[in-house]
Amino acid sequence: MAAHGEVAVLGAGIVGVSIALQLQLRGRSTILLDQQGPGEGTSFGNAGLIQREAVMPHPFPRALATLLSYARNQSTEAYYRGTMLPRLAIPFMQYWYNSQEDRHRMIARHYAALITHCLDDHLALAGAAGVIDLFRPGGWLQVHEEPESLDHALKEAAFKAENFAVAYDALDSAQVAAMECSLRPGLAGGIHWTQPLAVVDPHALTRAYLNYFTRMGGEFRTSAVQGVERSSTGWRIATVHEPVGAAEVVVALGAWSPDVTRPLGYHPPLFAKRGYHMHYAQPEATPLCHPVLDADQGYVLAPMQRGIRLTTGAEFAHRDAPPSVIPLTRAEAQARRLLPALGKRLDADPWMGVRPCTPDMLPIIGRAPGHPGVWYAFGHCHQGLTLGPTTGRLLAEMMAGETPFTDPAPYRPERF
Secondary structure: OOOEEEEEEEEOOHHHEEEEEEHHHOOOOEEEEEEOOOOOOOHOOOOEEEEOOOOOOOOOOOHHHHHHHOOOOOOOOEEOHHHHHHHHHHHHHOOOOEEEEOHHHHHHHHHHHHHOOHHHHHHHHHHHHHHHHHEEOOOOEEEOOOOOHHOOOOOOOHHHHHHHHOOOOEHHHHHHHHOOOOOOOOOOOOEEEEOOOOOOOOOHHHHHHHHHHHHHEEHHHHOEEEEEEEEEEEEEEEEEEOOEEEEEEEEOOOOHHHHHHHHOOOOOOEEEEEEEEEEEEOOOOOOOOOEEOOOOOOEEEEEEEOEEEEOOOEEEOOOOOOOHHHHHHHHHHHHHHHOOOOOOOOOOOEEEEEEEOOOOOOOOEEEOEEEOOOEEEEOOOOHHHHHHHHHHHHHHHHHHHOOOOOOHHHHHHOOO
């Protein structure tokens, strides 16, 4: 074979890059493979938040009024293509079941076991890579137009604070205006999540982690992975170029992971949430200072180096379907209501990415069933950026036979 490494990591998004880096830091000779450059897939297009407050994954709506609203398919927060409904029926039923309050709070405890480490793990890697300047402290702002939704959010915030040491400030209408005077007046209020870090260029952060990985002796190759099979020395990874051999393999290809795992007999029940972003010019007189979530409409406005990034709600469509104009059109209309001075579009075309989701809202992290030497790390949904380094540390500890910092059982692939 053209190359042989101790470990081959498939997928150079933030999760795969972080895993490869954590392995290389532990002295494992590691090859990282992806058909694109580092962070050029789904990792490219997030809202740029390291979300320490995100200890409770987003549940499936259970209120009848909300379900009826989504059924009309007029929402900014979620848009679906009708052809997807039959294939989404089973994962949505499982998702709905796991969103019952008692089950959701149990899942939150497993989720929080990862989320509570996200800041320390990112800061450790960013400090060693020399890119702390890509982080902006100060948290982010969640705003509400409807008093009822604000009341519900404040109750959930209090639960997070009491059970998971999440810090926040409750804001009334005047306090929201004082923090971000460019937002339209008359909002009911909001929540200032004070712990998270904002990333001013998520793509640059992933590239920086990759550069640190190569400085430590790791190898990155741009080559599309076609499959994985056993060999006399471990595992053979077929690519569009030369094959790569490795004693161990990590599959971290996000929504494309099933393309590799299915031939190995593993059929994870992933479903795709697609999202879009567009950059806009900052308001000249009063620039937006914090990332802002419009909680009632489900989009984010995030100040970044390129301008204000608008990230849309979720689109439920086939992973490889052509892009739609509907999610961004709806989100931009709402964003211009919230931020009237939002400037012109800066990108020629919207970006689109695909987030891999699981019915129980937890990522898949651990040893591949029935295949010694193969490991899985995917299914992070909206929290790939937040959990990349933490997932990398957990998996590297497991692969090295160390005692993991948290019990990995809730994330084991065998649960599906």
